[in-house]
Structures are given as structure tokens and as C-alpha cells.
Amino acid sequence: MEENLRFAMAWWHNLCATGVDMFGAGTADKTFHAEPGTMEHAKAKVDAGIEFMQKLGIKYYCFHDADIVPEDPVDINETNRRLEEITDYLLEQTKGTGIKALWTTANMFSNPRFMNGAGSSNSADVFCFAAAQAKKGIELAVKLGAQGYVFWGGREGYETLLNTDMKLEQDNVAQLFRMARDYGRKIGFTGDFYIEPKPKEPMKHQYDFDAATAIGFLRKYGLDKDFRMNIEANHATLAGHTFQHELRVSAVNDMMGSVDANQGDLLLGWDTDQFPSNVYDTTMAMYEILKAGGLRGGLNFDAKNRRPSNTPEDMFVAFIVGMDTFALGLIKAAALIEDGRIDSFVKERYASYETGIGKEIREGTATLESCAAHAAALKAPADPGSGQQEYLEGVVNNVLFASSC
Structure with a gap:
């Protein structure tokens, strides 16, 4: 069971998200007794995260660069220095615990410079900043022993074709992927690069719409040998698919990689990132995973508590529900296969x-x-x-x- 359920904590939701939405301020305290926006706060999140994972028996974590340190507003070199400092601290604090990174990634969607995309930006300068963040992210993956590096193209798309050169943008995204692959292999990264498909939100038309679209993109540009899919259940919902469908498409194309374990709300049209509690969904997901020979990656809880569930106890309960739901799904998926x-x-x-x-x-x-x-x-x-x-x-x-x- 442990081999098939490599659970990971998503740094951004569990240690950073306070419940802010477009209609209201945060409801949860994630200061961990430190001043937000400081390196002291960054270290406090490390301490809290390790304590949380140890109490739940979780051995992996995932993060964006902007999750673990405050980004310097004027100098990427200072941001990179902070990333080195916090990952040194992370390695020190996890020594002997068995806790390690599942995958790393770079936030190339929140900063205003990425308003027109990262690899798909109309600005070559912005493209270079995206490349710089990817370079540092891959270096951190090697440093922390991560087995994957993820690209989520949150801004890699367009709002209107009236101002868009689609071919140029897609060519440039592929070029960023090539650069990342080549640099990663050059510095000794032996893990997988992942694409995380999502059809919309924040962009109206995203280039990584679903698993089939992303796989076709990778094959067109000759990237299919190094890249695999990181499938998120809620993103499948937004694409009009089931979680099971996206996993099957990845499996039959030999590109199943890792999973963002959550669920969406079928009555809502956006990415709600809820903790998984639907045993039917987890059973059919684990059925696909087992039939495909297992995951190369793991099950990252890219999920957040509902806004009114704002206590530390709620954080623990949510993970327990999610882990139990996938554990039961694994048991029932194995039973389905054995049933024959x-x-x-x-x-x-x-x-x-x-x-x-x-x-x-x-x-x-x-x-x-x-x-x-x-x-x-x-x-x-x-x-x-x-x-x-x-x-x-x-x-x-x-x-x-x-x-x-």
C-alpha cells in the first residue's frame, strides 16, 4: 500500500493558503508565529510543514519557488539567494526524517510580468525570466533529490486571437521545455519532467487543455521521451472529462507520471481544489494506476480546506480524509482486478x-x-x-x- 500511495503535501495550499477568494479576506492563520513576507516566516513554514508531515506519516512535499520564499520585487538574484538559504534549511531540518521532495516547480503565473504568459509571452525578456526560474527550479530539484519537475502552463494560452501569434507562442513554449530538459540532463537531473494539463482558468484558451492535447504537443516537438503527465482530478472535470479518462489517456500513451489528488465540484465551473472524499472516483483512479503498473511519481494533495474550515485541526482532518479515501480506493481497485x-x-x-x-x-x-x-x-x-x-x-x-x- 505504501508503494502505491506515495502521498505528498502541497506547500502552497497547506502552508500558504489562508482562504482568500475574490469575495473576501483570508480566514485561516498561516503565520506560524512569524511575520509574513520574511525569511523567518519561510523557515517557520518549513518547521510547521515537517511537523505536520511527521504527525501524518507523509514522506513527500511539492512546492513552487514562490511558496517557500518571498520573491524579491526588484532582483531575481536576491530571490535565488533566498531559495538557496531556505533549501539549505529544509535539507538540514529533514535530515534523518525520510521526508523529501516529490517534485518542484516555478510559479510562472502570479507575478504581473507573466500577464501574457511565460514561455508563451510576447516579450523575450519575460521568456528569459521564465527560463531563469525554471533553471533555478531544476537546480533545486537536483539539490533536494526530487524525482520530478512540473510545468503547469497557467498563463500559457490566450484570451483572443486578434492579438495572438499562436504558432510563435507554441513554438516558444516547446523551446522552453527543450532548454529545461537539456539543462536538467546536463546537471544530473534523472527524473521526469511533467506537464499538468488544465483547459482554462486563468486563461480562456490554454495550450495544455487536457492530457490528449498535451501529449500531442509533446510528440509534435519531440519531447515525449522526457515528459510525462501530472494529472489533476479537478482539471479533468474542467476539461469535461473524468479523472479516470485522463489517467487512461496518459496510460495508453505510456505517459502516466504523477497525480494531483483532489476533486472538483460539478456544480461549480472553477478549480475548487477540494480534498478527495469520493470513493468511486479514487477507486476508478487507482484501478487505472494499478492496471498501468503504478505511478512513477506520487499522489500530491493539491487541495485546500474549505474557507470556513479554518483551524489547524481542519488541516489534519482534511488530509486524513483524503488519504483514507485513496487507501480505500486502492483496496477496492485491487478487489475489482482480482474479481476479474x-x-x-x-x-x-x-x-x-x-x-x-x-x-x-x-x-x-x-x-x-x-x-x-x-x-x-x-x-x-x-x-x-x-x-x-x-x-x-x-x-x-x-x-x-x-x-x-
Whole structure:
């Protein structure tokens, strides 16, 4: 179970988010007895985060550069100095704990300089700042022993085509990825680079809309050997997909990497980043993960407490609910596989491709002429058979809820 459930704490939500939204101020105290915006506060968050992870048995964390230190408003060199200082402190404080980074990333969407994108910016100067942040982020990944580096293209997209050179922007995003890959391999980063698809918010049209779009982008630019998907459940919802769908698309393309474990609200049209509590969703997610041979990365709780849940106790309860929901999902997913009825049904449903013309189609030896001749000999095709969706949904219910006796 531990191997399949490598849980991680998202620094930004758990140690930084206070419940601020567009309608109101924060409700949770995340000062940790230090002045926000100072290096003392940055170190206090490290101490609080380590204590939190140790009490819950969590062994991994994930962060953006801007989560762990206050960004200097005028000098990126000072920001980089602070990043070195805080990661030195992080290594010191985690020594002997078994706690380490799952993946790192750079915040290339919050600062006003990224209002038109980062790698996709119309400004070459801004592109270079994005490259500088990626460079430092990859260096920190190596320093902290992280097994992944993530690109989330929150601003890599456009609002209107009237002012957009789409080809130039996408070419430049790919160039940033190439630079990051080449530099990472040069300095000894052996982990995976991840793309985290999201269809919208904050940009109206984002270039990494969903897993299929991101995979097509990577293959077009020859980046598919080093990059994999970091799939977030809530982003799948926004793309009009299920969490299971995005995982399956990643798996069948050999690009399943890591997971941001949360859930969205189907009644709301934005990224709510709720802690996962839906056992159906986690069961089908872990079903896909197990069938794909497991995750190379882990399960990062990119999730935040609801705004009224503003106490330290609420932070612990939320993680416990999320971890228990995925643990139960893992148990039930393994039971579904062991039960065998779903696999047997799918195998039988496509049995016509195991022999005769079906086998020739799969092996690539059939031609349009041979398929047409087969159809002519049949005169009319046989009934393709019922999909029995309701039966299979009943199987899932049976495995989830039937008593052991």
C-alpha cells in the first residue's frame, strides 16, 4: 500500500493558503508565529510543514519557488539567494526524517510580468525570466533529490486571437521545455519532467487543455521521451472529462507520471481544489494506476480546506480524509482486478480481433481490399453485442459494497 500511495503535501495550499477568494479576506492563520513576507516566516513554514508531515506519516512535499520564499520585487538574484538559504534549511531540518521532495516547480503565473504568459509571452525578456526560474527550479530539484519537475502552463494560452501569434507562442513554449530538459540532463537531473494539463482558468484558451492535447504537443516537438503527465482530478472535470479518462489517456500513451489528488465540484465551473472524499472516483483512479503498473511519481494533495474550515485541526482532518479515501480506493481497485469480471467482459467484447480478419487488422497485415472482401462475403455484419454498461456498474457496486459473507 505504501508503494502505491506515495502521498505528498502541497506547500502552497497547506502552508500558504489562508482562504482568500475574490469575495473576501483570508480566514485561516498561516503565520506560524512569524511575520509574513520574511525569511523567518519561510523557515517557520518549513518547521510547521515537517511537523505536520511527521504527525501524518507523509514522506513527500511539492512546492513552487514562490511558496517557500518571498520573491524579491526588484532582483531575481536576491530571490535565488533566498531559495538557496531556505533549501539549505529544509535539507538540514529533514535530515534523518525520510521526508523529501516529490517534485518542484516555478510559479510562472502570479507575478504581473507573466500577464501574457511565460514561455508563451510576447516579450523575450519575460521568456528569459521564465527560463531563469525554471533553471533555478531544476537546480533545486537536483539539490533536494526530487524525482520530478512540473510545468503547469497557467498563463500559457490566450484570451483572443486578434492579438495572438499562436504558432510563435507554441513554438516558444516547446523551446522552453527543450532548454529545461537539456539543462536538467546536463546537471544530473534523472527524473521526469511533467506537464499538468488544465483547459482554462486563468486563461480562456490554454495550450495544455487536457492530457490528449498535451501529449500531442509533446510528440509534435519531440519531447515525449522526457515528459510525462501530472494529472489533476479537478482539471479533468474542467476539461469535461473524468479523472479516470485522463489517467487512461496518459496510460495508453505510456505517459502516466504523477497525480494531483483532489476533486472538483460539478456544480461549480472553477478549480475548487477540494480534498478527495469520493470513493468511486479514487477507486476508478487507482484501478487505472494499478492496471498501468503504478505511478512513477506520487499522489500530491493539491487541495485546500474549505474557507470556513479554518483551524489547524481542519488541516489534519482534511488530509486524513483524503488519504483514507485513496487507501480505500486502492483496496477496492485491487478487489475489482482480482474479481476479474470487468477484465473478462472487455476481453470477450473484443474477441473478434483475436482471430481471422480481426487479428490481421491488429497485426497490420489486412488491407482495405481484404476488409472489403470480408464484408462482401458476410453480406451483413453480426450483432456487435451489448455493452452491458448497467451490469458493469453493478459489478463495481457489488465489489464496493457487498459484504464479505
